[in-house]
Amino acid sequence: MTAEVLLDVSDLEPPEPLVQTLEAAEQLTPGQYLRMLHRRDPCMLFGNLDERGFSYQQREGTSTAVEVFIWRQGDAEAESRVRQVLSDGRP
Amino acid sequence: MHANLSLQQAPPFSVPARFLVSAPVFGLLAALVLLWHGPDIISSRWNPPMLAVTHLLTLGFLAMSMLGAMLQLMPVLMGMVIPRPVLFSSIIHTPLVLGSLSLAAAWLLQYRWLFLVAMLLLGFTFAVFVMVAAERLLRSVSRHITRTMMLLALLALLLTAGLGIYLAAGYVGETFAVARQLTDLHLSWGLLGWVFMLVMAVAYQVIPMFQITDDYPKWHQRWLGWLLFVLLLALSLTWFYPLAGLQALLGVLLAACLLVFALNTLWLLHRRRRTLPDTTMKFWQLAMASLIALVFIRGIAMLAGIELPALLTGVLMIAGFAMTAVNGMMYKIIPFLIWLHLSARNKDLRDAGRREQQVKVPHMRKIIPENAGLWQFRIHFAALVLLALATCWPAWFFYPAVLLFALAQGFLLYNLLNAVRFYGAKRTALQAVL
Numbered sequence: 001m002t003a004e005v006l007l008d009v010s011d012l013e014p015p016e017p018l019v020q021t022l023e024a025a026e027q028l029t030p031g032q033y034l035r036m037l038h039r040r041d042p043c044m045l046f047g048n049l050d051e052r053g054f055s056y057q058q059r060e061g062t063s064t065a066v067e068v069f070i071w072r073q074g075d076a077e078a079e080s081r082v083r084q085v086l087s088d089g090r091p
Numbered sequence: 092m093h094a095n096l097s098l099q100q101a102p103p104f105s106v107p108a109r110f111l112v113s114a115p116v117f118g119l120l121a122a123l124v125l126l127w128h129g130p131d132i133i134s135s136r137w138n139p140p141m142l143a144v145t146h147l148l149t150l151g152f153l154a155m156s157m158l159g160a161m162l163q164l165m166p167v168l169m170g171m172v173i174p175r176p177v178l179f180s181s182i183i184h185t186p187l188v189l190g191s192l193s194l195a196a197a198w199l200l201q202y203r204w205l206f207l208v209a210m211l212l213l214g215f216t217f218a219v220f221v222m223v224a225a226e227r228l229l230r231s232v233s234r235h236i237t238r239t240m241m242l243l244a245l246l247a248l249l250l251t252a253g254l255g256i257y258l259a260a261g262y263v264g265e266t267f268a269v270a271r272q273l274t275d276l277h278l279s280w281g282l283l284g285w286v287f288m289l290v291m292a293v294a295y296q297v298i299p300m301f302q303i304t305d306d307y308p309k310w311h312q313r314w315l316g317w318l319l320f321v322l323l324l325a326l327s328l329t330w331f332y333p334l335a336g337l338q339a340l341l342g343v344l345l346a347a348c349l350l351v352f353a354l355n356t357l358w359l360l361h362r363r364r365r366t367l368p369d370t371t372m373k374f375w376q377l378a379m380a381s382l383i384a385l386v387f388i389r390g391i392a393m394l395a396g397i398e399l400p401a402l403l404t405g406v407l408m409i410a411g412f413a414m415t416a417v418n419g420m421m422y423k424i425i426p427f428l429i430w431l432h433l434s435a436r437n438k439d440l441r442d443a444g445r446r447e448q449q450v451k452v453p454h455m456r457k458i459i460p461e462n463a464g465l466w467q468f469r470i471h472f473a474a475l476v477l478l479a480l481a482t483c484w485p486a487w488f489f490y491p492a493v494l495l496f497a498l499a500q501g502f503l504l505y506n507l508l509n510a511v512r513f514y515g516a517k518r519t520a521l522q523a524v525l
Binding site for chain 2: 010011012013014015016039040051
């Protein structure tokens with residue numbers, strides 16, 4: 001099982017980016033993180049992630065304007081993988 | 092803190108819904124007045140029944156849906172909370188309905204006192220709305236250009252209403268002459284400063300968001316609204332200092348603003364990333380095509396010295412541009428709100444630990460079926476073409492045009508009511524388990 005789950009929602013209209021991201025986040029297994037690609041700041045996402053117990057980190061994307069990394073709060077393995085990707089520069 | 096398009100900030104569904112559902116009822120009323128009076132009604136824009144029709148559309152359809160949409164968009168896009176939203180929307184909606192009806196009835200029945208009633212009701216509606224909305228917008232932390240343009244549009248609405256009330260005063264008493272020369276300013280501020288400015292402000296947000304396009308260019312967003320406002324101010328000054336050359340120049344520059352917005356929007360839509368068929372996009376394209384047609388027809392008529400039929404410009408601007416754009420946006424706003432509110436109810440169930448009782452929230456495109464919207468679009472489009480032809484050849488085209496227009500408005504009302512009924516049924520089911 002790969003540690004990174006990639007989800008590109010940049011061609012979807014609201015509220016599909018939010019719906020699909022939350023669905024994908026719910027499917028994460030221990031050690032996995034979600035890398036969501038979007039064309040704009042996801043305005044409703046972060047409140048919903050807080051409420052559902054997920055951590056997240058947003059950065060400027062390469063192929064799309066925005067990338068958001070999402071992992072379960074308390075999943076140290078997933079978090080360290082995200083930190084590594086963020087500190088390594090762009091894979 | 093992240094910008095959070097919050098469920099809590101969204102007003103109850105009934106707040107925008109009452110405005111949006113009322114709009115096509117006024118469209119139908121306008122069609123009834125046209126049918127009642129027959130083809131002669133469109134011989135002059137000064138005909139009292141024609142003025143009733145115009146205001147049923149501009150107040151009853153356009154102002155109605157635009158105020159309703161603002162009540163929804165201001166909290167959701169700009170994070171502003173309107174206190175006691177249900178009470179506030181009733182305070183605005185009821186006098187707007189009664190005021191629009193009184194004004195139309197005043198022209199149709201020629202009762203002077205009804206003009207006074209309309210002036211008071213509409214004056215109250217717009218003064219209260221502008222005051223509250225402007226105060227909220229000024230306090231908003233959002234620095235998006237949409238906020239500035241909404242403020243400019245509100246100022247234009249206030250000027251339009253002020254000029255309208257002054258003009259209506261001319262009908263109330265013998266001693267107060269109707270200041271008809273101010274009508275052009277009233278309609279310029281109304282159709283360009285208020286309607287066009289607000290549609291543009293909202294388009295900057297909803298076209299990239301829902302049609303999956305690039306953003307409007309920065310220069311466009313930054314300057315076009317301000318330019319439009321300054322041009323309208325200058326046009327107002329030419330009323331005091333009538334310089335024909337300056338007026339013509341301002342007219343050309345205003346037309347250029349319409350053209351830039353329309354062409355830019357069509358370009359963005361043409362280059363959209365997603366190629367799924369979308370009814371709202373067709374409404375946007377038709378609205379922009381109407382603006383372009385309006386500018387070219389007026390331009391050619393001016394250069395060739397041809398006098399245009401009295402109501403052609405009005406048909407293209409009010410029915411062609413404004414009503415088309417608003418109609419299209421309704422097909423995104425209403426399903427999105429239904430989705431938003433049902434999701435909020437599901438969240439309450441999750442919080443209560445009753446995940447299994449959540450209702451399935453359908454895909455937005457299923458709430459108002461794509462086909463129902465598409466057929467309503469086709470009828471609206473056909474009605475628009477016939478209405479434009481009817482202004483040139485009323486004897487041939489008047490009745491088919493008005494009947495199709497009535498059908499389009501009835502169909503829109505049916506689509507909106509179906510969506511509202513769907514929401515009602517789901518909400519009842521959710522309330523039963525909560």
